[in-house]
Amino acid sequence: SQQGEEDPQALSIQEGENATMNCSYKTSINNLQWYRQNSGRGLVHLILIRSNEREKHSGRLRVTLDTSKKSSSLLITASRAADTASYFCQETSGSRLTFGEGTQLTVNP
Amino acid sequence: DTEVTQTPKHLVMGMTNKKSLKCEQHMGHRAMYWYKQKAKKPPELMFVYSYEKLSINESVPSRFSPECPNSSLLNLHLHALQPEDSALYLCASSQEGLVQETQYFGPGTRLLVL
Numbered sequence: 747s748q749q750g751e752e753d754p755q756a757l758s759i760q761e762g763e764n765a766t767m768n769c770s771y772k773t774s775i776n777n778l779q780w781y782r783q784n785s786g787r788g789l790v791h792l793i794l795i796r797s798n799e800r801e802k803h804s805g806r807l808r809v810t811l812d813t814s815k816k817s818s819s820l821l822i823t824a825s826r827a828a829d830t831a832s833y834f835c836q837e838t839s840g841s842r843l844t845f846g847e848g849t850q851l852t853v854n855p
Numbered sequence: 856d857t858e859v860t861q862t863p864k865h866l867v868m869g870m871t872n873k874k875s876l877k878c879e880q881h882m883g884h885r886a887m888y889w890y891k892q893k894a895k896k897p898p899e900l901m902f903v904y905s906y907e908k909l910s911i912n913e914s915v916p917s918r919f920s921p922e923c924p925n926s927s928l929l930n931l932h933l934h935a936l937q938p939e940d941s942a943l944y945l946c947a948s949s950q951e952g953l954v955q956e957t958q959y960f961g962p963g964t965r966l967l968v969l
Contacts, residue, residue, distance in 0.1 A: 844900075
């Protein structure tokens, strides 16, 4: 199956800074979800954004969706060392579930 | 209980062995998923069970055999695996059996095939 692309592949920032990760996809989607994965562990769901939505917020997280550009972004504001993890977008299209390549975020104290 | 549990946490097996991975959830979810994840790569969908019936098989080799004995339990039977099958195997569940839903993941089983 085709994989979406995420950029950057790796991002290193200082605590308190904002982190922005981008995800591009190739097909029409039902929705797009963002997950977080701490090293070698299971994924934790962050936000779901539907194809008819443009922006959603949850705490320090903000997700945008641009269906004309087939892209989404995840913004983490006021980052903390505990935000260090891999972040994946997942597109759902019909019965297909596809994760992007992921962004490894490192937040330095 | 909002947890998906997976056993064992780690598994080492030879290429001639038969082993099984187990996944359990008690959230009343009706869909369960198996994913395979290689190091530094995203999870790849293997199987989806919806209402205890296999609804998606992503062309997975027959040496992987899923089983869903009831709506809370999902097994993955392994036989004659290859070293390239070494990976983190993740189980997930979702509420209504639709792949568009939010999935809840277990911690995974780290498998090493020698």
